Amino acid sequence: MSAMTTGNTSRADANRRRILDVALAELLRDPDASMDQIARAAGVVRRTVYGHFPSREALISTLVDDAVHALAAAHAAGREGVEDPAEAVARSVLAVWHIADRYRLLVALAQRTVTMQGIRERLAPVRKSSVELLQRGLDQGVFSSALPAPALAYVHEQIMFAVMEAVNDGLLPPSEAGRSAAVTVLTAAGVPASLAGALVTRLDG
Amino acid sequence: MSAMTTGNTSRADANRRRILDVALAELLRDPDASMDQIARAAGVVRRTVYGHFPSREALISTLVDDAVHALAAAHAAGREGVEDPAEAVARSVLAVWHIADRYRLLVALAQRTVTMQGIRERLAPVRKSSVELLQRGLDQGVFSSALPAPALAYVHEQIMFAVMEAVNDGLLPPSEAGRSAAVTVLTAAGVPASLAGALVTRLDG
DNA sequence: GTGCAGTTGCACAACGATGTGCAATGTACG
DNA sequence: CGTACATTGCACATCGTTGTGCAACTGCAC
Numbered sequence: 234m235s236a237m238t239t240g241n242t243s244r245a246d247a248n249r250r251r252i253l254d255v256a257l258a259e260l261l262r263d264p265d266a267s268m269d270q271i272a273r274a275a276g277v278v279r280r281t282v283y284g285h286f287p288s289r290e291a292l293i294s295t296l297v298d299d300a301v302h303a304l305a306a307a308h309a310a311g312r313e314g315v316e317d318p319a320e321a322v323a324r325s326v327l328a329v330w331h332i333a334d335r336y337r338l339l340v341a342l343a344q345r346t347v348t349m350q351g352i353r354e355r356l357a358p359v360r361k362s363s364v365e366l367l368q369r370g371l372d373q374g375v376f377s378s379a380l381p382a383p384a385l386a387y388v389h390e391q392i393m394f395a396v397m398e399a400v401n402d403g404l405l406p407p408s409e410a411g412r413s414a415a416v417t418v419l420t421a422a423g424v425p426a427s428l429a430g431a432l433v434t435r436l437d438g
Numbered sequence: 439m440s441a442m443t444t445g446n447t448s449r450a451d452a453n454r455r456r457i458l459d460v461a462l463a464e465l466l467r468d469p470d471a472s473m474d475q476i477a478r479a480a481g482v483v484r485r486t487v488y489g490h491f492p493s494r495e496a497l498i499s500t501l502v503d504d505a506v507h508a509l510a511a512a513h514a515a516g517r518e519g520v521e522d523p524a525e526a527v528a529r530s531v532l533a534v535w536h537i538a539d540r541y542r543l544l545v546a547l548a549q550r551t552v553t554m555q556g557i558r559e560r561l562a563p564v565r566k567s568s569v570e571l572l573q574r575g576l577d578q579g580v581f582s583s584a585l586p587a588p589a590l591a592y593v594h595e596q597i598m599f600a601v602m603e604a605v606n607d608g609l610l611p612p613s614e615a616g617r618s619a620a621v622t623v624l625t626a627a628g629v630p631a632s633l634a635g636a637l638v639t640r641l642d643g
Numbered sequence: 644g645t646g647c648a649g650t651t652g653c654a655c656a657a658c659g660a661t662g663t664g665c666a667a668t669g670t671a672c673g
Numbered sequence: 674c675g676t677a678c679a680t681t682g683c684a685c686a687t688c689g690t691t692g693t694g695c696a697a698c699t700g701c702a703c
Contacts, residue, residue, distance in 0.1 A: 384609045390600065391596040392597065423631040474659095485663090485683090
């Protein structure tokens with residue numbers, strides 16, 4: 234048990250990954266899932282999980298960190314060197330969606346678990362850059378909303394969650410979801426539906 | 439202790455209400471708040487809470503039932519005898535907002551607690567009527583969206599939550615929030631921003 | 644096969660939460 | 674005052690979870 238944390242056997246690595254994968258799904262189903270539930274679902278014993286992660290919090294932290302990093306990277310990459318706010322928003326939504334599709338469950342978890350505090354804190358930089366972008370669009374008149382930019386950023390975020398939830402519930406095919414999410418976000422920001430549709434279609438070809 | 443549940447003293451009633459009020463706030467701060475936390479926050483002893491509610495689940499159930507009933511009533515009353523889908527949506531959002539303002543905390547709680555299953559089930563009829571209304575609007579061409587009506591209903595719901603969260607976080611004055619929520623919901627449904635604004639202003643005078 | 648890292652199974656202490664029992668205290672109302 | 678009911682404070686059993694310790698087992702590599 235002593236070298237479990239340092240050593241790197243193929244078996245150990247595979248287990249570690251499986252535990253992370255399963256924990257993701259299990260924690261979504263029940264944010265308060267116990268270490269035992271997670272371990273059993275992963276096909277190992279509780280004690281083994283503690284061999285890989287020193288505590289429950291460490292496990293969740295790893296999960297959250299991975300997701301947030303991937304998400305922030307996609308978010309930044311999506312709008313790199315794009316001046317038009319509408320296009321930047323569309324690109325970033327599509328980019329985020331692409332990777333979020335794998336983390337969809339975790340991101341959805343974010344809004345209902347107690348760990349939300351921690352997640353929102355870590356997402357703060359992403360949200361900040363969103364607010365800036367939205368503000369720019371509002372200033373230029375590309376966007377128009379009854380809400381100030383910071384509140385609009387909340388709406389932006391929640392729309393993403395809503396579309397993810399719709400996919401999870403089978404109301405929407407995953408293939409179209411990204412485009413739909415982008416169009417809906419733009420529409421909510423006051424971009425005419427036709428323009429939003431055309432823009433996203435152009436970007437997602 | 440035996441007659442605590444049946445008897446109706448003014449004191450007992452006041453306590454019961456205070457417990458419910460405080461539990462609302464406390465459970466939002468921490469969905470896993472213990473009976474002891476709630477009791478202390480309400481200025482009573484844990485044992486007293488059990489005098490009014492036989493179990494933790496019963497307490498939460500009461501809270502949820504109250505909120506859902508009020509919400510469903512407002513939702514239905516809002517669109518009573520209105521044929522124009524846009525106006526119906528605007529009216530119902532405003533009506534729901536008005537009462538939700540009191541239950542804002544609980545409604546926000548709905549999206550992050552484990553009890554979510556139960557809440558979503560109970561909200562099913564409300565959502566169903568929302569889907570019908572949205573579908574009608576899409577058919578008539580009053581609305582336009584990249585999403586099918588059921589998914590759009592999710593977006594509708596989440597936008598409400600987003601605006602509530604914005605108010606909770608001080609990003610938006612409560613006085614304007616209702617109007618803003620209504621306009622944003624309409625905008626996301628594809629109604630041009632100017633039309634949405636005019637309509638809501640007319641209704642909320 | 645010998646050894647070593649990972650895994651297992653069990654045992655344990657510690658903690659916090661739930662729900663209940665009961666005697667004592669407080670308080671409204673006739 | 675005295676009755677009735679609400680509240681309190683404490684005790685208790687029970688349960689689930691976390692994190693740790695340790696000995697035995699498994700499988701892979703050398």
